[in-house]
Amino acid sequence: MLGWRRAAASVLLLPRRAGWRPAAAMSSLLVGQPQYAWLRELGLQEDNPGVYNGRWGGGGQVVTTYCPANNEPIARVRQASLEDYEETVKKAKEAWQVWADIPAPKRGEVVRQIGDALRQKIKVLGSLVSLEMGKIYVEGVGEVQEYVDVCDYAVGLSRMIGGPVLPSERSGHALIEQWNPVGLVGIITAFNFPVAVYGWNSAIAMICGNACLWKGAPTTSLTSVAVTKIVAKVLEDNKIPGAVCSLICGGADIGTAMARDERMDLLSFTGSTEVGKQVALMVQERFGRSLLELGGNNAIIVFEDADLNLVIPSTLFAAVGTAGQRCTTARRLFLHENIHDEVVEKLVKAYAQVRIGDPWDSDTLYGPLHTKAAVKMFLDAVEQAKQQGGSVVYGGKVINRPGNYVEPTIVTGLAHNAPIVHTETFAPILYVLKFKEEEEVFAWNNEVKQGLSSSIFTRDLGRIFRWLGPKGSDCGIVNVNIPTSGAEIGGAFGGEKHTGGGRESGSDSWKLYMKRSTCTINYSKDLPLAQGIKFQ
Template sequence: MGKILVEGVGEVQEYVDICDYAVGLSRIVGGPILPSERPGHALIEQWNPVGLVGIITAFNFPVAVYGWNNALALVCGDVCLWKGAPTTSLTSVAVTKIIAQVLEDNKLPGAICSLTCGGADIGNAIAKDERVGLVSFTGSTNVGKQVALKVQERFGRKLLELGGNNAIIVFEDADLNLVTPSVLFAAVGTAGQRCTTARRLFLHESIHDDIVQKLSKAYEQVRIGDPWESDTLCGPLHTKQAVEMFLSAIEQAKCEGGTVVCGGKVIDRPGNFVEPTIMTGLAHDSPIVHKETFAPILYILKFKTEEEAFAWNNEVKQGLSSSIFTKDLGRIFRWLGPKGSDCGIVNVNIPTSGAEIGGAFGGEKHTGGGRESGSDSWKHYMRRSTW
């Protein structure tokens, strides 16, 4: 899909890690024994498999996202039917062949983890089929909404991992040496094609100009090119349509008062290469700032107060990941509390991108409300009976 080699290796490692996690989890899945109000009785919570899990994944993580679902589904006693992205079907085939070989080596049918390739018609069939106990969908909010309605229509179970419009907030007391590399990694990594990509950067007015200058210099040094080369930091966008969306977003931002600080152009070479872009001058509630564009465009805004910055973070429809940079302990706990970030992933002094498998991954509002990977995410893949 175009990501640089080190990210591709990291994604495969994530699948390995979630398998380790799931093996440990398989020995501790259980429900509590509760006190019964009736003498001589026991009250027990039992968790059973949902049966068949339909897993629909996106192009940007063609290995790891399936791995999160697949490893947990298997230890919960489920079987899997995977529909990977049509544009990364060879990756889906390769992964499925590896899994099938492992299953068959252990005298189990390879079809426990089956694969189907295709487009929206296949996804539609999975969403509508009553035999599918859980539909796990990763993709855009627009398509996720359609999937959710079709699954709900048959009273099925759904797990949605949808869009993000993630903000990093930098306060005047932040360790500024952390800020530039963190923002660069979060905004430019995977060429801006992560659901956890930093798309909005809020800078306190006292440090705004300094950070913009430092970031601009860092952006100029980003090596863009062949993702197989070890010194490449930013590969291509996935499709020509993505390049068109990149250009369209920049034009819309200019119309809404934005200024290109650096980048903003398509690179004249074979492939879908674009320049990572910084824009300033936009209002926090500009329509383009509230829109998730799957490309390396960062909108930088200036704020005065903590209340203002927290409100701007929360005012978009998506609620996936969020970050602040500060040394103020009181502010950190306000950020983590009920009046702070409304996102599913709330970071302090680290960027928006990345996740740890031990914690539940997912977000609120138009991000879908689903949770994958760690914590008690396994409950999605099972049904509860109270005995």
């Protein structure tokens, strides 16, 4: 981590570096200013095409992306029109015809090269994530590293995907489980992880033999363009059609077109529960397949036997990391009544030590929210918490500085079922709640609509296995003595209930990107029927 931070100064020059003087005709866009010249290393200009299907283009609206740390414009991206969308889907389908015929291990070799290309650009691409999304530099680099890691994982997986040969009850027969790519995978990603989530999906989908069509968040369009340029160069070097990894920057009209399009064999959507529900209904209307990664109202439960040396830093990271804008962010903290006051006191002291500043500063641990709208959402949630009986014991205000900065916030005194506690607010607000018994707090963990991530802190082995069991957590991620955030790529990532039920990244998540056929082969001269049926 320290190495990443030291590298930040050489990769992302500070906006008001000492001794720097503006030129006479300074561009109004950051990309045109000398201290942001590193953006050119990613192929970014003042005006950038936002459609790639083997060639770059775009005939839709022009969108300007902004730096959340100062709300200054970075660069412009021309988004896709619906005509661009039609052309791109057609080209992606044509590219799939070529890609699907390439053996899986050779597809894995191409993905390996994508990982290597990302490694070469990891610092500068991580800097772009920090500049455009707002997360601190080490998190931006870490997000690119996650894409690299998934590429490495996918390379090995490319030699392992497939089904078993099953014993047949009939002599001279074999049962084979055959797995084939679904075809075209649409990938819609959110602003908070503008690189990693695309990596989870695309690397696995590609080794399975699928073409991909990516629509990133409009507010992180530059990151989408930069990543696609890196991937496109690898495809070009291998003489693979560029449309295998197509990009279509756009808004709700493009997302709706993808959801309703029967040519979209699988649609992976990451975003809010509200929008995810609309996507799911549109896909289901055409009997399509969707993979949903939606919200999470995640809880940490701390029992009186917990090691507080683990609890405090874990809670701080889970609640404050990425300024509370992870889907796995801890939003509820349940404390046993015997340790409640002690933990709150320690947590307030820890919050006071959080270094707030520019995301690219090597000392910063906490940056801005992504948009001005997110700041308003934060203030509204704090006010609702007060009205419902909560007490703000730390934070709760907007920070008086340029950009979208708010104070990391701790609220105590609310009921476990208060409406605001059951509302996922994508902001750094932690609701601290008391409990007495294991049974009640397990139930409180499960009473919210989402079911993404959860964690308990305890030394009791019996309690740990009850937590992991059928009457424990109902989440897709069930942790013990670690935060709710920070999942590893080797496990399947996803959640239950209103989180959508989808799984990405590791374990057997690859199966979601493929279709399965059961094949019975008769290599005998007889025709016995299953279950001993006679038909003569």
